[in-house]
Amino acid sequence: MTGQRDEDIPETGAIFTFGKSSFADNVPGQFWLKNDHPVQVSCGGEHTAVITENGRLLMFGDNTWGQLGHGLKPAANKPATVKALKNEKVKLVACGRDHTIVCTGRGNVYGAGSNQDGQLGLGHCNNSTSFHLLHPFCDHAPIKMLSAGCNTSAALTEDGRLFMWGDNSTGQIGLGDEGFVAEPREVDVGEDVMWVSCGYHHSAFITVTGDLYTFGETEHGRLGLQEEQLANHRVPQRVQGILGRVIKVSCGGEHTVALTEESVYTFGRGQHGQLGHGTFQFEADLPKTLEHFYDSSIKHIACGENHTAVITDDGLLYTFGDGRHGKLGIGEENFFNRFSPTLCTRFLKYNVQSVSCGGNHMLVLAALRPPESREDDLEKDVTNSENFWESRYTDILLLETLIDPNTLVPRPAVTARARHREKVRTYTFSLELFGEMFQNLPRLNSDFLNTSWQASRNIPTPKTLSTKTTPSPSPRPKSVATQSPVLSSKPSSPRPLSSDTLQSKSSKAASSRSKSKELPSPLLSPKSITKQRPYIPGTSRKTATQPARKALIEKSLSPLSPAEPSFPSRPSSDISNKDLSDDGHSVALESGNLNFLF
Incomplete structure (x- = not known):
């Protein structure tokens, strides 16, 4: 029966539907059974199968190809029991895109629906609107697992043998060059198989040693194989690059998800976010770990055509990928794609037991949590x-x-x-x-050059020059001691100077300027120069220097010809020769960079 209130859900749990379902398209629904409860769910392209504890098989959804086993009815809006299997308890079911296969407690395998590539295993390619029995193919060995893809089917026995049948156009059933196989045929693996999954055009299985093998269509990296392995994609090949033993695998439309004891790996196409690696990676040719679950324990994974679901050991459900029709279960009005695993808050009060993803829908089997275990x-x-x-x-x-x-x-x-x-x-x-x-720095003055290296980030602005110290248009005197650093349109080439020569030249220039009565250029007064502290340069480094500042420093160190007039294009900075060294300009710029730190 269906219900709208969580209080009405029995302790045994209920089935929650999301996406394009038979109940109401794009609107979440839920239902449960009286005197029985579901134990397994499986989603196909647009149809769904449910197995109850008593062995009943319930089918609903699209029935265009007869995949529900209900005859010629176009569709079933509500779960209905398959009457043809009432005499046998169904224990396993797998839904492909347009077909269904089941296994009963007696070991019989039945198929219904589309059969254009022999995916029902009946020995022919005629569609069937009701369930038909397959001929025995496994020497009556108990079957422990079924899987169905687009037009393929697989059965795994308890003794580790793998049987596959259906479409083999791209090698998706691992039987070499044959185009299709209409009856179950054993796949030669070489060791026992413990898990199998069929995607739309590729398949995968896991051996008892924990190795993952893939085969089928190679586009978009869905096989996770190395480049040199792709030539033999029609036969199973071992996937490399996965650390630890693989315990579960699920194949979607064009992607694959593998679960190890410690991590979740995804690879293939992820244009809708079904890989879960964020918005910057839409494809992975090789297995890549899902970082979201690096410290979580995972118990189940499931792939739809373009979306993925993951269940943690604590019973929480995460989904990601194509969000159309609301099939991710995140919200009634949230149909956006999710490129990273997103917690389904709808099930915070529930312990999610199983999940199955189809083409445009998702089914979740969940039961209410005990009140005392919810919060922790x-x-x-x-x-x-x-x-x-x-x-x-x-x-x-x-x-x-x-x-x-x-x-x-x-x-x-x-x-x-x-x-x-x-x-x-x-x-x-x-x-x-x-x-x-x-390096758009403020002009430096003597106060800044005299500061220690423990300077603040607030560099003082240069002081404006007094109107009394305007440059004279008359030619510079013939005394070398009274030369001033001015800008020139043709800067002279730099000359290497030793430290002794530089100190001597600086002291002579300072002495000569102290004896002058008038300054021919906008320099500091002798009184302010004598108050300056000796400057100790730091470790120099190569920095880009503006041509104007380089010319200013060169002119301050080299004498000009007496006949050369002094017409500065702009007021020069308050820099004294006493404070300049071989790398003085580099140190000044380095200090000036502090103004740009945050």
Whole structure:
């Protein structure tokens, strides 16, 4: 029966439907059974199968090809029991895109629906609107698992033998060059198989040693094979690059999900987000770990055509991928794609037991949690989810720089700090890359040059020159001691100077200027010069220098010809010869860069 209130759901649980379903398209629904409860669900292209504890098989959804086994009825809006199998208890079911195969407690295998490539295993390619018995193919060995793809089917026996049949146009049943096989045929693996999954045009199985093998269509990396292995894609080949033993695998439309004891791997096409690696990776040719579950234990995985579902050991459900029709189960009005695993908050009060994904829908089997166990388990998983999203946001901002998720700083503060650090990182990189373009520094004066290296970031602005110290248009006197650093349109070439020569020249220039009564150029007064402290240059480094500043320094160190007039194009900076050294201009620029630090 169906219901709208959670209070009406029995303790044994209910089935929740999402996406394009027979109950109401694009609207979540739920139903449960009286005096019986479901134990297995399977989704096909647009139809669904449910097995109950008593062995009943319920089918509903599209019936265009007879895949429901209900005869010629076009569709079933509500779950209906398959009457042809009432005398046998059904224990296994698998839905392909347009066909269904089941296995009963007696070991019989039945098929119904589309059969254009022999996927029903009946020995012919005629469609069937009711379930027909397949000829025995496994020497009466018990079957423990069934799987169905687009036009393929597979059966796995308890002794580890794998049988496949149906379409083999791209090698998706691993039987070599044959185009299709209308009857079950054993796949030669060489060792026992413990798990099998059929995708739309590719398949995968796991051996008892924990190795994963894939075969079939190679496009978009859905097989996860190395480049040199792709030539033999029609036969099973071992997938490399997965650490640990693989325990489960699920194949979707064009992607694959593998579960190990510690991690979840995805590979193939992810244009809708079904890989779960974020918005910057739409395809993975090789297996890649899902970082979201790095500290979580996973018990089940499921793939639809373009979406994926994951169940944790704590019974929480995460979905990602194509969000059309609301099949991700995130919200009634949230049909957006999800490119990273997203917690389905609908089941916070439930323990999710099983999930199955189809072409445009998803079914979830869940039961209410005991009240005493809800808060502790949920708080742990929700906290892990929030830490993951915060770290992913930080990764996008800082690229390769990570912030410790265990920090005690509130989340808003962390994100603001991340943005600030990104600004600093971007500016520093730009400064190193473009050099001179970013050195728009204020003009330096003597007060700044005299400061120690423990300078503040607030660089004082240069003092304006007095009107009394305007430059004279008369030619410069013939005395070398009274020369001033002025700008020239043709700067002289730099001359190497030793430290002794530089100190001697600086002392002579200072002495000569102290005896002068008038300054022919806008320099500091002798009184302010004598108050300056000796400057100790730091470690020099190569920096790009503007031509004007370079000319200013060169003119301050080399005498000009007496006949050369002094007409500065702009007031020169308050720089004394006493404070200049071989790398004085580099040190000044280096200090000036402090003005741009955050």
